[in-house]
Structures are given as C-alpha cells and as structure tokens.
Amino acid sequence: MAETPHAPRLPRLDAFDWSALSMPDAVRGALGVTLPLVVGWLTGHVEYGAYTALGALPAGFSSFEGQTRTRVGGVVVASVGMAVATFVGATAAAGAPWLLPLMVAIWAYATGLSVSLGPVANVAVLQWAVALLIAIGMPFGPEDAAVRSGFVLIGGLLQAALVIVSWTLRPGSREQASLAASFKALAADASRRAAASVMEPPSRPLLAEAVLGDPNPLLPDARRLLLLDLLEQGERVRAALAAFDVDASGENGAGARAVLHDAAVALEFVRWSLAAPAADLRASVAMLEAQVTGWKIPSDVPWRWSAEALAGQLCAIVPMLKALEAPREEDRRAAGASEPARAHGLLSAALSLKAHVSPSTEAGRHALRLAIVAALAEVLAQVTGLTQGRWITLTVLIVLKPDYGSTFGRSLHRALGTMLGACVAAGIAHLGHAPGWLVLACAVAVTLAFAVFRVNYFLYSVPLTVFILVLLALMGSPALASAEARIVDTFVGSVLGLLAYLAWPTWKGATAQQEFAALLEAHRDYAMQLLRELAHPGRIGGSRLRELEFSARRARSAAQAAAARLAAERPRAPFTAALAERLLAAVARLASAELALHTLVISGDPGAPVTTDHHVCELRAALETVMTEMAEALRRLEAPRTMLPLRPLQAGLAAASDARGIAFVTIAGRLVDATDTAYDLLRGRLPSHYGRNLAAIPASEASLR
Numbered sequence: 001m002a003e004t005p006h007a008p009r010l011p012r013l014d015a016f017d018w019s020a021l022s023m024p025d026a027v028r029g030a031l032g033v034t035l036p037l038v039v040g041w042l043t044g045h046v047e048y049g050a051y052t053a054l055g056a057l058p059a060g061f062s063s064f065e066g067q068t069r070t071r072v073g074g075v076v077v078a079s080v081g082m083a084v085a086t087f088v089g090a091t092a093a094a095g096a097p098w099l100l101p102l103m104v105a106i107w108a109y110a111t112g113l114s115v116s117l118g119p120v121a122n123v124a125v126l127q128w129a130v131a132l133l134i135a136i137g138m139p140f141g142p143e144d145a146a147v148r149s150g151f152v153l154i155g156g157l158l159q160a161a162l163v164i165v166s167w168t169l170r171p172g173s174r175e176q177a178s179l180a181a182s183f184k185a186l187a188a189d190a191s192r193r194a195a196a197s198v199m200e201p202p203s204r205p206l207l208a209e210a211v212l213g214d215p216n217p218l219l220p221d222a223r224r225l226l227l228l229d230l231l232e233q234g235e236r237v238r239a240a241l242a243a244f245d246v247d248a249s250g251e252n253g254a255g256a257r258a259v260l261h262d263a264a265v266a267l268e269f270v271r272w273s274l275a276a277p278a279a280d281l282r283a284s285v286a287m288l289e290a291q292v293t294g295w296k297i298p299s300d301v302p303w304r305w306s307a308e309a310l311a312g313q314l315c316a317i318v319p320m321l322k323a324l325e326a327p328r329e330e331d332r333r334a335a336g337a338s339e340p341a342r343a344h345g346l347l348s349a350a351l352s353l354k355a356h357v358s359p360s361t362e363a364g365r366h367a368l369r370l371a372i373v374a375a376l377a378e379v380l381a382q383v384t385g386l387t388q389g390r391w392i393t394l395t396v397l398i399v400l401k402p403d404y405g406s407t408f409g410r411s412l413h414r415a416l417g418t419m420l421g422a423c424v425a426a427g428i429a430h431l432g433h434a435p436g437w438l439v440l441a442c443a444v445a446v447t448l449a450f451a452v453f454r455v456n457y458f459l460y461s462v463p464l465t466v467f468i469l470v471l472l473a474l475m476g477s478p479a480l481a482s483a484e485a486r487i488v489d490t491f492v493g494s495v496l497g498l499l500a501y502l503a504w505p506t507w508k509g510a511t512a513q514q515e516f517a518a519l520l521e522a523h524r525d526y527a528m529q530l531l532r533e534l535a536h537p538g539r540i541g542g543s544r545l546r547e548l549e550f551s552a553r554r555a556r557s558a559a560q561a562a563a564a565r566l567a568a569e570r571p572r573a574p575f576t577a578a579l580a581e582r583l584l585a586a587v588a589r590l591a592s593a594e595l596a597l598h599t600l601v602i603s604g605d606p607g608a609p610v611t612t613d614h615h616v617c618e619l620r621a622a623l624e625t626v627m628t629e630m631a632e633a634l635r636r637l638e639a640p641r642t643m644l645p646l647r648p649l650q651a652g653l654a655a656a657s658d659a660r661g662i663a664f665v666t667i668a669g670r671l672v673d674a675t676d677t678a679y680d681l682l683r684g685r686l687p688s689h690y691g692r693n694l695a696a697i698p699a700s701e702a703s704l705r
Contacts, residue, residue: 016455016456016459017454017455017456018455020453020454020455021451021452021454021455022451022454023451024166025063025064025450026447026448026450026451026453027447027450028063028162028163028166029060029061029063029064029159029162029446029450030060030443030446030447030450031162032056032059032060032155032158032159032162033053033056033057033060033155033442033443033446034053034439034442034443034446034447035158036048036049036050036052036053036056036151036154036155036158037049037050037052037053037439037442037443037471037474038439040052041435041436041439046435046474046475047475048151050471050474050475051148051151051152051155052151052152052154052155052158053155053442053471054131054134054152054155054471055079055082055083055086055131055151055152055153055154055155055156056155056156056158056159057155057446057467058078058082058126058127058130058131058156059075059078059079059082059127059155059156059157059158059159059160060159060446060450061123061127061450061453062074062075062077062078062120062123062124062127062159063075063159063160063162063163064123064450064453064454065119065120065123065124066120066214067210067211067213067214067215068163068167068214068215068216068217069214069217070120070214071120071163071214072160072163072164073120074120074121074123074124075124075156075159075160075163076156076157076160077121077124077125078123078124078125078127078128078156079152079153079155079156079157079159079160080153080156081124081125081127081128081131082127082128082130082131082152082153082156083131083149083150083152083153083156084128084149085107085128085129085131085132085135086131086132086134086135086145086148086149086152087135087142087145087146087148087149088103088132088135089103089131089132089133089134089135089136090135090136090138090139090140090144090145090148090149091139091140091141091142091145092136093135093136093137093138093139094139094140094141094145095141097382100136100378100382101375101376101378101379101382102375103132104129104132104133104136104374104375104377104378104393105371105372105374105375106371107128107129107132107374108129108367108370108371108373108374108375108397109367109368109370109371110125110128110129110367111125111126111128111129111367111370111397112363112366112367112368112369112370112371112402113353113356113357113363113364113366113367114126115363115366115367115402116352116353116355116356116361116363117349117352117353121349126397126398129374129394129397130394130397130398131152133390133393133394133397134390134394135148136390137390167216167217167218168218171216171218171219171220172216172219172220172223172224172227174211174216175208175211175212175215175216175219175224175227176227176274176275176324177274177275178207178208178210178211178212179208179212179227179230179231179234179274180271180274180275181207181208181271182206182207182208182231182234183234183267183268183270183271183274184267184268184271185206185207186206186234186237186238186241186267187264187265187267187268187270187271188264189238189241190241190260190261190263190264190267191260191261191264193241193244193257193260194257194258194260194261194263194264195257203553203556203557203560203591204553204557205550205553206231206234206235206238208227208231208234209231212224212227212228212231215227223324226320226323226324229320230274230317230320230321232546233313233316233317233320235546235549236309236313236599236602237263237267237310237313237314238595239549239595239596239598239599239602240306240309240310240313240599241260241263241310242591242592242593242595242596242599243303243306243309243310243595243596243599243600243667244256244259244260244303244306255298255301255303256301256303256307259295259297259303259307259310262291262295263310263314265291266288266291266292266314267314269284269287269288269291270288270314270317270321272284273285273288273321273324274321274324278325281321281324281325282322282325284321285318285321285322288314288317288318288321289318292311292314292315292318293315295307295311297311302663302666303663305600305603305663306596306599306600306603306663308603309599309600309602309603312603362402362506362511363402365504365506366401366402366506369400369500369501369504370396370397370400372500373396373400373496373497373500374393374396374397376496377392377393377396377493377496378390378393380392380492380496381393389489390489391485391486391489391490391493392489392490392492392493392496393493394493395414395489395490395492395493395494395496395497396493396496396497396500398410398414399411399414399493399494399497399498400497400500400501402506403506403508403565403568404501404505404506404507404508404565404568404569405564405565405568405569407497407498407501408498408501408568409457410457410494410497411494411495411497411498412494413456413457413458413461414457414458414461414490414494415490415491415494416458416461417457417458417459417460417461417462417464417465418461418465418486418487418490418491419487419490419491420462420465421461421462421463421464421465421466421469422465422469422483422484422486422487423483424462424465424466425465425466425468425469425470425473425479425482425483426469426479426480426483428441428466428470428479429469429470429473429479429480430479433473435474438470438471438473438474439474441466441470442467442470442471442474445463445464445466445467445470446463446467448463449463449464449467465486468486469482469483469486507569507570507572508562508565508566508569510572511562512562512563512565512566512575512580513575513634513635513637514634514635515555515558515559515561515562516559516562516575516580516583516634517631517632517634517635518555518558518559518631519552519555519556519558519559519583519587520587520627520630520631520634520678521555521627521628521631522548522551522552522554522555522556523552523555523556523587523590523591523594523627524623524624524627524628524631525548525551525552526545526548526549526551526552526594527590527594527597527623527627527671528620528623528624529544529545529548530545530594530597530598530601531597531616531619531620531623532620533545533601534597534600534601534616534664535616535617535620537601542602545598545601545602549594549595549598552591552594553591556584556587556588556591559580559583559584559587560584562580563577563580563581563584566580567581574637574685574686574687575634575637575686579681579685582681583678583681583682586674586677586678586681587674587678589670589673589674589677590671590674590675590678592670593667593670593671593674594671596667596670597664597667597671600663600664600667616664619646619668619672622644622645622646623646623671623672623675625644626640626644626646626675626679627675629641630678630679630682633682633686634682634686637686637687638686638687638688639682639683639686639687639688640679640682640683640686646672646675646676
C-alpha cells in the first residue's frame with residue numbers, strides 16, 4: 001500500500017499555550033532582575049545594577065525548569081557558570097581576541113552536548129554561553145572583569161534565593177494544586193467516556209507526578225506521603241477508567257455510561273476538595289462521601305468488576321482527604337539523606353555525557369554542529385566589524401536545535417519577535433531618557449517576558465528584546481543604533497542557524513524507528529507481566545507493575561515526540577510520519593487494554609479461573625513472540641517474519657472460561673485486536689527482503705489471525 005505524501009509542517013505563530021501563563025513565577029523572576037536595577041539607579045551605580053540584572057535574567061529563565069530542589073540546583077549551576085564565563089569572555093576580549101572563536105566553540109559544544117542531560121541542565125548550560133557572548137561585547141581587564149563576574153553571580157544567586165523564599169509561602173499548596181489539576185483531568189476523561197467518545201489513554205503522567213517527585217523541602221513528611229497516596233489512587237482511577245473503553249459503547253452501554261457520569265461527578269468533588277480553602281474542605285469531602293457511597297452497581301452486567309474497582313478507589317480517597325484537614329506532623333528527613341541520590345545523579349550525568357560525545361549520537365552531532373557554526377559566526381562578527389556582532393553568535397546558539405522543526409520555528413519567531421521588539425524599544429527610548437522611566441520600562445518588559453516564556457516563543461521574543469535594548473539605553477548606548485544592529489544581527493544569525501541545519505541535518509526519519517521499537521518492547525514487557533500476575537497473583541507485585549506502566553508511558557511519549565518531528569520533515573520511506581501516526585493509534589488501543597488488565601489484576605477479582613491457566617500462558621507466549629518480532633522488524637525496517645494465530649488462541653480462551661473469566665476474555669480480545677492492527681501496519685508498509693512475501697499470504701492462512 002502506497003503511503004500518502006506527508007508535507008512538512010511549517011511553524012505557526014498561532015500556537016499559544018495560555019495554560020502555561022504563570023504570573024506568580026513571572027513576578028518572582030522579574031523582581032530578581034528589577035531589584036538590582038532600582039538599587040543601582042538609586043545609588044548612582046547604574047552599571048553595577050545592570051551587570052547584576054544581566055546575571056539575574058538568564059538565571060530567571062533557568063528557574064522555570066525543574067520543580068523545587070532541581071529548580072534551585074539549575075539556577076545555581078547557571079549562576080556559577082555565568083560568572084566564570086563572564087570573567088573568561090571579558091578578559092579574553094580585552095587581551096586575546098584571536099582566542100574568541102575557540103572559546104565560543106568550546107562553550108557552544110558544551111551547550112549542545114547538555115541536551116542529553118534533560119531540559120534543566122540544558123537551559124542552565126545555555127546561560128553560560130549567553131553570559132560569555134555578552135561579556136565579549138564589553139571587554140575588561142582581569143580586575144574589572146572579576147568585579148563584573150561577582151555582580152553576575154550575585155544576580156543569579158538572588159534568583160535562587162527568591163525561589164527558596166517562595167517555598168515558605170504555604171508549603172504544600174503547589175503540590176495540592178497539581179493534584180487538583182490531575183483529578184480535574186481525570187474527571188474530564190470520565191465525562192468524555194460517559195459521552196461514548198472513543199478515548200485513548202494519555203501518554204503523559206499526571207501533572208502531580210513531577211511535582212510530588214520533587215516536593216517542597218518544607219512540606220512535612222506526613223503530608224507529602226498523604227499526597228503521594230492520593231496520586232497513586234489517581235493512577236488507579238485512570239487505569240479503571242480505561243476498562244470502560246469498550247463497555248460504555250457496547251451492550252449495556254447506558255448503565256456503564258451512567259457509572260462513568262457518576263465517576264466524573266465524584267472526581268470533580270475530589271478536585272474541589274483539594275482546591276478548597278481549609279474552612280470548606282470538610283463540607284466538600286462530605287459531598288464526595290455522599291456521592292460515592294450511594295452507587296448502585298448491577299450484579300448481572302459484564303462491567304461489574306471494573307465499576308466496583310472504580311468505586312473502591314474513589315471510596316479509598318475519602319479518608320485521605322479527611323486526613324488533609326489536620327495531617328499528623330512528623331520530623332522531616334535528615335538533610336544528609338539526599339546525598340546518595342545527589343551523587344548518583346552526578347554519576348548518571350557523567351555517564352550520559354560520555355555516551356553522547358560521539359558524533360554518531362544525535363546529541364553529539366548537534367554539539368559538534370553548534371560548535372562549528374558558533375565559531376564561524378564569531379569569526380564573521382570579527383571580520384565584518386558589525387555593530388554588536390555578537391548578537392549573531394548568540395542567535396545561532398539559541399535558534400539552532402537538534403531538530404528541524406524547532407530550528408526553523410525559532411529562527412522565524414525570533415527574527416520577527418526581535419524586529420517588533422526593537423521597534424517598541426526604540427519608541428520607549430524616544431519618549432524619555434530619564435533613568436527612572438527606563439528602569440520602569442525594563443521592569444514591565446521583563447515581567448511580560450517571564451510571563452509568556454512558555455506561552456509562545458514569538459510572543460516571548462518581543463518583550464525580551466524590549467528589555468535588552470532599554471537596558472542598553474540605560475547604560476548609555478544609543479537606542480536607535482542598538483535596535484538596528486539587533487534586527488540585522490538577529491536576522492543574520494537566524495538564517496545562519498537554519499542554513500547550518502540544512503547543510504548538516506539530523507533527520508528524525510533516520511532514527512525514529514528505534515523509538516517505536518522501544519515503544520513496542522516497553523508495552524510488551526508491561527503486558528507480559530500483567531498476564532503473569534493474573535495467572536499467578538503476588539509473584540510480580542504492584543510496585544513492579546506500576547514501574548512497567550510508567551516505562552511504557554514514557555516510551556509512548558518519546559514515540560509521540562518522534563512522530564511530531566517526523567511530521568515537520570520531508571517524508572523518508574519506509575518509516576514515514578503517516579506510518580508513525582497509525583502505529584501510535586494502534587499502541588494507544590493496546591495501552592487502553594493494558595490499563596484495563598491492570599485494573600483487573602489489582603481489583604482482586606480473578607479474570608480467568610485456574611482451568612484456563614494454560615490458555616493464558618499460550619496467549620501470553622504468542623503475544624510476546626509477535627510483539628518482539630514487530631520491534632525487531634522496525635529496527636530492520638523490514639516486514640515482520642513471524643505470524644502466529646492469535647485469534648484462535650483468544651477464541652480457545654473464551655470457550656474455556658466460565659462467568660468469572662468474561663472480563664479477562666474481553667480484555668484479551670482488545671489486546672489481540674491492537675496487536676493485530678500494529679502487525680498488519682508493519683506487514684503492509686515495510687518492505688520484505690526475504691524469501692516469502694508476507695503481503696501475498698493466502699487468505700486461508702491470514703484468516704487464522
């Protein structure tokens with residue numbers, strides 16, 4: 001079957017994520033930048049205030065990554081690195097400018113390689129290169145450079161201190177709010193299922209998982225553990241909802257939809273209880289308790305087990321919410337308890353960097369490409385003598401990313417945002433040159449930049465440019481000349497970054513099949529352990545099953561990211577964006593069936609009697625073989641070779657099951673359906689390079705499946 005041509009997607013300016021707007025974080029970050037400017041203005045040392053603000057600005061953007069400890073850690077790493085880079089850049093520019101291309105290449109390489117460490121480390125290391133380039137534009141001798149580096153460090157550490165101070169404001173409120181948002185999402189999921197909408201389970205974890213994984217250090221252990229229990233119940237509720245994926249639209253669907261509607265109402269009560277003020281918590285929990293204790297579940301419907309599991313999980317939430325009224329205070333853990341984890345994190349980071357140094361890896365190739373292009377940009381700035389030419393190199397560092405979509409989008413958005421921001425900044429400077437007016441304009445601009453940082457890159461580029469140019473005007477630079485230079489240099493840097501990627505691309509089409517192979521293997525492992533636990537309860541354990549569920553979810557999230565990158569690139573046969581999207585749809589059905597099976601396992605209601613154990617084992621072995629072959633076929637980019645009769649095995653299981661096995665037989669059918677769909681996709685769209693052409697299998701043999 002021929003693939004439908006898939007045109008690359010161009011970046012759009014209308015991709016605004018207003019849910020990411022965060023005024024409290026914006027005000028905190030803006031305070032760290034504005035306070036030094038105000039102090040410098042009032043004391044008559046505007047330049048010192050500006051240096052401190054130039055340290056606080058990048059550190060402020062680092063403070064948007066991570067949760068609590070990881071957030072402070074990222075800011076501190078960024079601050080120390082910026083101070084060092086500021087000293088090196090300023091002294092080298094003054095004493096050995098011929099060394100600057102090499103220095104830029106080294107810092108750019110570190111920035112590129114840091115993508116392998118995740119967003120917290122990558123954003124922190126990026127600020128080192130930003131500080132280096134800003135310092136190069138203002139050469140100083142060692143003594144003055146050390147003073148400036150000190151102010152940059154103070155600005156960065158001020159941001160870290162503000163983050164720590166924010167911990168004291170209602171400890172636990174952020175964690176509880178994330179749980180409320182998680183249960184709101186579960187309520188919406190239940191409502192959609194009650195409306196008989198076909199829903200795929202989300203690949204992302206509940207919002208509270210990341211927040212509670214790095215909680216406020218001032219949060220008492222008793223309350224933290226209570227919130228973790230609520231998160232676990234939320235995960236179990238999500239799995240139970242998946243068990244209604246087919247029941248709600250099939251026979252007796254009206255009753256199942258009624259249960260789902262009641263579940264949606266109950267989950268809204270949970271959300272209200274978590275978000276309610278302490279004075280209203282008791283009344284909200286009482287309404288929840290009245291809702292869940294009034295459920296009447298028929299005993300003669302096939303979805304009884306899933307409804308009872310869901311009801312049990314909602315009932316278990318009630319006493320947890322009651323405990324939030326007055327949680328028992330306990331001593332917090334000793335500070336040294338986190339040291340082994342920190343050491344393990346450093347070792348893990350070192351191993352990750354070592355693994356990605358080679359240009360054969362995506363991170364290693366991106367680091368080398370970024371280093372070469374940044375060095376060339378620095379040479380271009382020196383040779384041409386462009387005014388403030390370091391903005392070219394800085395733009396390259398910011399817009400050149402490991403993937404085409406991000407590089408193209410950032411290049412376009414930054415160029416347009418800079419153009420508009422430069423015009424606004426020139427107008428502000430034209431209206432008045434008084435330091436107080438310029439400080440006020442800086443405060444407003446940086447607050448807006450922090451507020452829309454995650455909303456839209458174009459929108460963020462506008463106030464950021466305004467802040468930088470007004471700050472330069474405050475330090476004595478002509479506003480109009482700075483605006484013109486910023487527009488030209490940003491345009492040149494954006495074009496240079498895009499051309500560099502096109503000259504040495506890293507197309508996801510060459511490696512995406514690896515993520516999808518890992519996706520199938522992760523879901524295979526999860527399904528196999530669920531089936532083993534069903535046949536032999538207690539052998540695997542709930543914690544191991546939850547770990548496998550999270551691994552499968554992470555693999556699905558990585559595959560979705562790979563599919564999004566494929567869609568932004570030119571088609572590359574045989575693994576195209578169209579095939580990736582169809583595989584994701586099939587795996588979503590597989591994930592839904594697995595979550596339903598997980599609910600059956602933890603519900604305590606045996607899905608299959610002992611007499612069908614050998615049928616369960618046969619089906620498990622066949623599924624494992626087929627899913628393993630599909631993963632290997634993706635890595636080979638060849639059609640799968642193994643073809644086992646899954647349908648007859650599932651039919652034999654259905655014939656041997658009694659009334660207690662109906663739920664499992666239904667779920668097994670969903671597992672087989674999803675696996676068959678994925679298998680047929682690969683068989684029909686991947687080439688066959690061995691003796692027998694699977695596309696020509698006789699209909700009589702194919703019907704066995």
